[in-house]
Amino acid sequence: MSAADEVLDVVDRDDRVVGQAPRGEVYARGLIHRCVFVQAADARGRIFVHRRTASKLVFPSHYDMFVGGVLGAGESYARAALREAEEELGVSGLPRPEPLFKFLYEGAGGAWWSYVHEVRCELPVAPQESEVDWHTYLSPEELDRRVAGGEWAWVPDGLEAYRRLREFRRRLPL
Template sequence: MSAADEVLDVVDRDDRVVGQAPRGEVYAQGLIHRCVFVRAVDAQGRVFVHRRTASKLVFPSYYDMFVGGVVGAGESYPQAALREAEEELGVRGLAQPTPLFKFLYEGPGGAWWSYVHEVRCELPVDPQASEVDWHTYLTPVELDRRVTDGEWAWVPDGLEAYRRLRARPEFRQ
C-alpha cells in the first residue's frame, strides 16, 4: 500500500471524527485530519533534526525539528506518537512520548490537528531511509540559530509547532 492509500480519520474544526478517506484524497481535497509531532531529545538535551526525503507527499526535502506524521484511522494520538517516533528514528523500545499541547495548524499544505509530544531517545538512531534524507542533533541554541538564519527551508507546520513550544514558559531559555 502506498502512503496515498493509507486511510485517515477526517475531523472537523473541533477535532471530532466526521468520516474517513485515503491520505491522497485528504490532501487533494484539503480535508482536516490528525498529525503528531514528536520532539526527540538525546541525553545531552540536543534535539533531533532532519531533512525529509524528496519523495514525501508534503514538504519534500524540507528540514524538520520533529519526527511524526499522520494519525491513522482509529488510531489515538499517543499510539501514533510512539509509532511515528520509533519508525522515523529507526529504534524500538522508546518510552511513551509525553503529550505537550495540541493546536489546529492552518497554513501551507492545508489544515490538520497537530498534537505535539516530546520523548527522550538515548538509543542509537537509524532513521527510516524513506522518511529521512539527513539527520543530526542540535543544541537548543544551535536549533534557534538555524531557525532564524533563514538558510534552511523548514516545514511550515513544524515551524509553527516549534514557535508555540518555544513560547511556553517551561521551554524558554
C-alpha cells in the same frame, strides 16, 4: 499499499471524526485530519533535526525538528506518537512520548490537528531511509540560530509547532 492509499480519519474544527478518506484524497481536497509532532532529544538535550526525503507527499526535502506524521483511521494520538517516533528514528523500546499540547495548524499544505509531544531518546538512531534523507542533533541554541538564520527550508507546520512549543515552555512555572 502506497502512502496515498492509507485511510485517515477526517475531523472537523473541533477535532471530532466526521468521516474517513484515503490520504491522497485528504490532501487533494484539503480535509482536516490528525497529526503528531514529537521532539526527540538525546541524553545531552540536543534536538534531533532532519531533512525529509524528496519523495514525501507533503514538504519534500524540507528540514524538520520533529518526527511524526499522520494518524491512521481510529489511531490515538498517543499510539501514533510512539509509532511514528520509533519508525522515523529507527529504534524500538522508546519511552512513551509525553503529550504537551494540541493546536489546529492552518497554513501551507492544508489544515490538521497537531498534537505536540516530546521524548528522550538515548538509543542509537537509524532513521527510516524512506522518511529521512539526512539527520543530526543540534543544541537548543543552535536550533534557534538555524531557525532564525533562514538558510534552511523548514516544514511550515513544524516551524509553527516549534514556535508554539517555545512559547509553551516560556509559560511553564520554574
